[in-house]
Amino acid sequence: MPVKFIDYYEVLKVPRAASEKEIKQAYRKLAREHHPDLHQGDAKAAAEEKFKLINEAYEVLSDAEKRAKYDRLGKNWKAGDEFDFDHAGPGGRTYTYHGPADFDLGGFGFSDFFASIFGEDFAHNRQNSGSGQMSYRGEDIDAEISLTVDELIHGTEKELRLSAPSPCSVCGGQRFSRGGVCRSCAGTGVTEETKKVKVKIPARLHPGASLRLKGLGGKGYGNGPDGDLYLRIKATPSGGWQVNGSDLETELVIYPDQAVLGDKTQVPTPHGPVQLKLQPGLHSGQRLRIREKGLPKESGFGDLYLRVRIDIPPEQTEAEKELYQKIRDLRQNNENR
Structure with a gap:
């Protein structure tokens, strides 16, 4: 039975070389945007179809094996092309897909194209997904933190407010509940929760560094460990210091006699005061x-x-003014000569 090829990369609006992280980010954005509960009337029906297709695309591209199988097929097809698909199943058994009745996908709303390639494996996995307690590691979180010059050099402790992914309590992070895509989490498998964490920032962090804080990311599921928090370090101008990469700049005010004759003066630095020799003629x-x-x-x-x-x-003083005079x-005498 001919089915139309679907370009899952186009559905998620990502390039074919997209990373796992880029695919996940694109999916969550689109799933929330097209969630049917956010639309009414004809727009709701259109959103429902789009929502199903987005979830189908993610089901394929988020799974390394499915994605590899899809990519091998997709080299020779364009979206909208029709083809008859002969599928080599487990153990080399070959079958020809005749229609959605070939597989019981449990009302999950996948297309004939999906069923023709992944239907048997998906149906088998869904039938066995309820056996035993599932567990998996929580998601890692990427965040950015701005630190003052003093905090970068000497370290500090900060309280952060983070939005962290937590496995959906309805579908257990599986994205599907009975009858189809989980509406509680919009098929993303996670819900966002806000939490406060205290983190210790070590001394001598450089701008652009990434600090890994183990176990402060998203919650794990079952016996799975929590994910990690990755803090990207950014320097913020502070205390009169201007930041340029790892260099600092500030202003040094001197008096005319120091500029002409030179001098020794003590100047502050983020590391403590230092003695500076001023050369004549500044x-x-x-x-x-x-x-x-x-x-x-x-x-x-x-x-x-400086x-x-x-x-x-x-x-x-009057004496100083006389000297300036x-x-x-x-x-003026020298200029008039």
């Missing part, structure tokens, strides 16, 4: 570098850059 806007006083990087530390700004003291007179 100009505003000049950048001075202090090595390895920036943020942590994979090996060592970045640098700290951007020079020349200013006058907030108050001057003498300097002006000398400069």
Whole structure:
């Protein structure tokens, strides 16, 4: 019996090289968008069909064996083409698909195309899915955390509010309940729960690093362990420090006499104060570098850059003003020569 080829990658709007994570993300987004309970009238009926097709596509592309079998077939077919499919089943037994009556898919609403390729295996798996206590590992969570310069260098403790996937209590994370796709979780197999966790951030984390926190991800099912939390580390400007990768920049204010004659001055850094020698003849806007006083990087530390700004003291004595006047007179005499 001819059936129409379905491009499951097109259904989920992902490329053929999509990763497991990309497929899962696309599926959950589309499943929620087209959930029939969110629509009314004719739109509800259309959403119902789209919802079934999205779940069918995910049933195939989320399973490594099904996806490999589908990809071998899909090399030679385009969406909408018709073909007669002879299927080599387990043990090499070959059968020809004649129609949906060939397999009892339990009302799960899969297409003839799906049944022609995966119907026997799917029906068999569904019949045996209720035997014994199932267990599987919880999902990993990816999150981003912004840390101040001080927190990156010295470490800290943070309380985070996370949205974590938890196995659906109705279908046990299997995506299907009796009669079809589980409506409780929109066929995603998970529900989202918000939780607060306290995490200890170790010292010397560099921007762009990923911190793995074991067991702080999504809940496992049955005897399965919880997933992990992966925190992507981001640096946020703080304390007057501007961030550029692992380098920092800040402003250094000096007085005119220091700029002309040079000096020794103590400057603050995120690692503590350091003594800095100022060379004579400094100009505003000049950048001075202090090595390895920036943020942590994979090996060592970045640098700290000081951007020079020349200013006058907030108050001057009469003697100081007289000296400034003498300097002006000398400069004007030199210009008039």
